Amino acid sequence: MCSRYLGFFLLVWFPGALHAQSAALQCAAPSLDRGYFVPVKETYSHDSKLTYACENTHKPAVEGWWAESVCQHGTWSHTPRCIEEKACIPPTIANAKYTEASEGWYEEGNIIRITCDKGYEHKDNIATAKCINGTWSSLPMCERSMSACSEPPKVPHAVITGLDYQDLFAAGSEVQYECEDGYTIDGVHTKKSTYCLSGHWTEGPVCGGGRGPGTDLGGSAVGGTGRRPGSGHGGTGTTSAGSGTRPVGGGSSTSSGTNEEEIQNAPIESCGKHPSIPNGEIVDTREMFLKYACNTFYTYVGPKTVVCHSDGTWSDVPSCRATYCSVDTHQYRELYSDGVKYVKDGEGRKLACVKLDEWWTDHFSEVRCTNGRIRLSECCSWLTIKSLCSGTLRKRRLLLPLDLLTE
The missing domain is CATH 2.10.70.10 (Complement Module, domain 1)
Structure with missing residues (x-):
């Protein structure tokens, strides 16, 4: 008898529960000011789509003159919204971050400043963009930094621990190698770190085995050649x-008793x-x-x-x-601090100057690299006559760890 009543209760309760769950997943019709959408319904089920457009002088808050939104678990994938045509939507900038507007878009005249991800730097020293008549001016880009490193070199019988794979590392990055079981670096240790310095990795480990004759420092069989492999590392x-x-x-490396001519x-x-x-x-x-x-x-x-x-x-x-010069912007009070910048020998580039007041915009220092030496001009505006802007040049000593030149 009890089981019969229980079955009846479940038949009554389950449909109600399913209906309540389904209602929770539905989306209410959006309130779209200055726009219209299709299809028009009071509620939309999960995964339902609607398309909307905006009246003249307005546009969707996403790319394009019409847009689509999807009901996902009771919420629209993006809230349908119409904004003024002169406003700007958030830009997509690879390898960079910037402060997003709380409203989801930017009014005309708004300025954003981007920060490049680790291992990247601002291309042409452009770090800001301004919303002008619905589009971004001089949208910044982040390019790979000259001081960054590619993936660390592969070491036989070793793996990199505590780090997911990545193909670019910022200057100063540290990775740690760990030898596989049965191999050591110096007969005792099994771990060693390497560091990214000026675009290169410092010396990594050599995991040796000692698993019987015919095994080199890397654990690979040499096999009866009579030669002992060289180290090939550590600046030798x-x-x-x-x-x-x-x-x-x-010079050359030959086996015993063999002449180079042979x-x-x-x-x-x-x-x-x-x-x-x-x-x-x-x-x-x-x-x-x-x-x-x-x-x-x-x-x-x-x-x-x-x-x-x-x-x-x-x-x-x-x-x-190396045939380039470098400028550490941290060492120049007049320059916008943005890390180390590189200039090819015989070429030049412009570096952004520190903003002195709200009217001080688009001021740069002309930087040239000649025979490994850096020369910087005074900070000048784009509107300044070129001859006046580059008239005063200050000679700077090379800021590179290269012994190419001496005073």
């Missing part, structure tokens, strides 16, 4: 690749991993040679091609010499 001037190493800038070239696959060079990359891979190119702000120095020798060693590799 060598490049290690595959089964052999060869000094950078001269060494012949072999297909590059015979030498294993391709050698890498700081601030450069491989741009052409052929059966018998490799070609490299340097990154922006660096000049190519050394052989045009790199070949593999028959003894498993690489020929001399090129290097990339």
Whole structure:
């Protein structure tokens, strides 16, 4: 008898509960001032869509002259709203953040200032944008900083711990390697950190194994060649690749009793991993040679091609010499503090100056790099005659850790 009454109760209660749940998921018709929408209903079920447009002199608060909104769990995906045509909607700027307006849009004349994400810097020193007649003027962009680093180098028998993968790291970033079980860095430690400094990673660990004869410092089998692999790290001037190493800038690495004249070239696959060079990359891979190119702000120095020798060693590799100047804006009171800026040798760029009052706008210092030395002009407006703006130049000592020039 009890079970019969329970069943009757559930039949009555469940439909009511489902109806209440369904009503909670519904959206009420939006209140749209200065606009209209279709279809017109009193309530809209979950996942229902409506399309709306605005009257003359107004526009939707999203991109386009008409817009669509979706009912999601009792709330519209964006609240349908019409704003003045001269107002601006929030811009989309990659790798940047800025303070969003509480209303969801910006009135004409509003100014936003963006902050670039870590590892990025303002392109052309533009950090602000102004809403003018419904559009943004001089919308800022964030480009990769010259002082940022790409992903840390791969280390055999080691992983990076405590950090999700990312392909760009800001200057000063730290990552920690940890050797796999059975491998150590110096026979004792299993962890070591490396740091991003001026666009390069400091020396990383070498996880050695000691798992019997025929195992090198990285734990890979050498296999009866009679040669002991070189270190190829820590500024020793060598490049290690595959089964052999060869000094950078001269000399050769050969097995015992072999004359250099007897060494012949072999297909590059015979030498294993391709050698890498700081601030450069491989741009052409052929059966018998490799070609490299340097990154922006660096000049190519050394052989045009790199070949593999028959003894498993690489020929001399090129290097990339820095050809740029840097300006640390933190060290100049008249400049807007925005980190370190880089200028190619023989070129110039404009750096934003500190705003002195509300009328002080669009003032910049002309910066030029000549033979590794920086010259800065006085802060001037775009409206100032160019000859007057660049008339007074102050000579600055190079702010780079490069020994290219001396006083």
